[in-house]
Amino acid sequence: MPKIIILNVGTAHALGDHASSTHPINRSGWRHAWFAEQGDILISPVAVDGDFLRYLGETMGFDPGTVTVLSREQLVTDEFLLSEGFLKELNELTEGGAAWRLMPCFWTQGVAELASCLGIESQAGLGFAGQRGADLLNRKTHFRQLAAGAGLPLPEGSVVRTPRELAQAIERHLPCTGTVIVKQDDGAGGLGNLTLTRGEAKPLPGSRETRKVGEDVPALAGEVWAALADELSHGLVVESYHPSASQFYLEYAIGDDGVPTFLDSGEIRLRPDSDPESTELVWVGLDIPAALPPALSAEAMHQSLRLAALTAQIGYRGHINIDAIATASGELVFNEINARWGGGLVAHSICERLIGKGYSDHHVAATVRDVPPTPLDVVLRTLREKGLHFNRDTREGVVVLACDPLLVNHSECLVVGATRDRVREIEAKLRKALA
Secondary structure: OOEEEEOOOOOOOEOOOOOOOOOOHHHHHHHHHHHOOOOOEEEEOOOOOHHHHHHHHHHHOOOHHHOEEEEOOOOOOHHHHOOHHHHHHHHHHHOOOOOOEEEEOOOOHHHHHHHHHHOOOOOOOHHHHHOOHHHHHOOHHHHHHHHHHHOOOOOOEEEEOOHHHHHHHHHHHHHHHOEEEEEEOOEOOOOOEEEEEOOOOOOOOOOOEEEEOOOOHHHHHHHHHHHHOOOOOOOEEEEEOOOEEEEEEEEEEEOOOOOEEEEEEEEEEEEOOOOOOOOOOEEEEEEEOOOOOHHHHHHHHHHHHHHHHHHHHOOOOEEEEEEEEEEOOOOEEEEEEEOOOOOOHHHHHHHHHHOOOOHHHOOEEEEEEEEOOOOHHHHHHHHHHOOOEOEOOOOEEEEEEEOOOOOOOOEEEEEEEOOHHHHHHHHHHHHHHHO
16 A cells, blocks of 8 residues: 655654754655655655655665655645645545555644545544644653653653742752753754753753753743743653663554554664864764663563553554663663654664564664765765665665755765674764765
C-alpha cells in the first residue's frame, strides 16, 4: 500500500525561526525523504532537489520518478494540510485516498481530518488523534505524570504552574546534585531547556544554556519563567540534573492492533563547540544501536515497554520514542517521551532496507550531523573517489542523508560498518575528505 508521508516536523514543537534559511527544517525535509518508496507521496516543508531524489532512488533500488513531492516552501501545519487548494491537488493524486496509508511525523488533529477528507478509514488511532490525543504524549509536564503513574525511574522533580512554584521547586530540588534542569513544556532537541547550578556554569547535555544560581532565587525564577513559559504552556518541569555516562533512546511502533513493537535504540553523541563563548554542546549525531551494559539494557527495555504499552492502552497508534540516561553512578533515569518519529528512525529504516531486518546483530551505524556544508555533487564524487560510498556487496560505507543547497547548514551523513571501530574509521576518512 503506498504511503502519504507527511513531514509535519516543527508543527507541535518549537524549533525557532522557521523562516530563516539556517533553520533545521530545511535539512529535515531532505533527511525524511529517505522514507519514500516506489509510488509514495511526500508532503514536505521544503523542496527536495531532483539530483538528491535520483541519488536516493539509486541507493535504495527504486525509480524515484514514481515519488511525488508536494511542497509550498512552508511548514506543513494542519491549516496547510486542510487548505482547499492543497486538498484538491492531493485528492486528484490519490483518486480518493482509500488505497493509501498515512505516515505523519505527528498524528495531529489535522492529520485525522485529512484522512477523513481523503476517505482513509482503516487506520487505527485516528479517533485518538482527532481529539488531540497526541498532546498528552508530547509535553514534558504530561510525561512526568504518565511516567510516575507507570512507575518508571525518574529524577527528583516537580511540575510547576507559576513563577512562585518554579522558585520553590528550584530551591527544593537543587540540593540533590547541585544542578537542576528546567524544561519548556513543548520543545525539542534541548532547545527549550535551561540548567541552573551552584557550580560552574558550563555547557551541559540536553540544555541550551547553563545559568548560575545566586542568592535571589525568586528573581532568577522570574527570568526563567519569562524565557520558557508561553500562553500555550501547561507549566514547566523542574528536575534534579544528573551527570550522565550515556544518553540514549528506545523507539517503538504501535500498530493498528495496539501492540508496541521495539524498533531501534541509539546513543546521543555530543562534543564541545569550537566557539568558547557557546552556551551549549554540539550534537554530533547518533550511534545505533545503543551500546549499554546488559543489565541496564534489559531494565531500560522492560521499563520503556511499560510506558509504550500505556500509551497504546489510551489509544495512541504510531511511532514513539522514549529518552533516558545512565547516570555516572550507573542508575537508569527516564526523562522524556515523544509521540513522533525519532531522530534515528530514518537511519534505522535505511539500514533495514539496505542490510536487512536484524541488521544490528552484525552491523552498527552512526549519523554524523556536523559535516561541513558541501554541494551534493561534490560530496558524492568525493565518496566515490575515496571508496567511501555505501557498497551493497561489503555492506558498509557512507549514505548522504541531507545537504543544504544554500550551503548554510551542515550536511548530514549515515555511516554503516560491521563494528563501532570500523564506523569511526570510515567517519574519520569522511571528515578528512570533506575538510
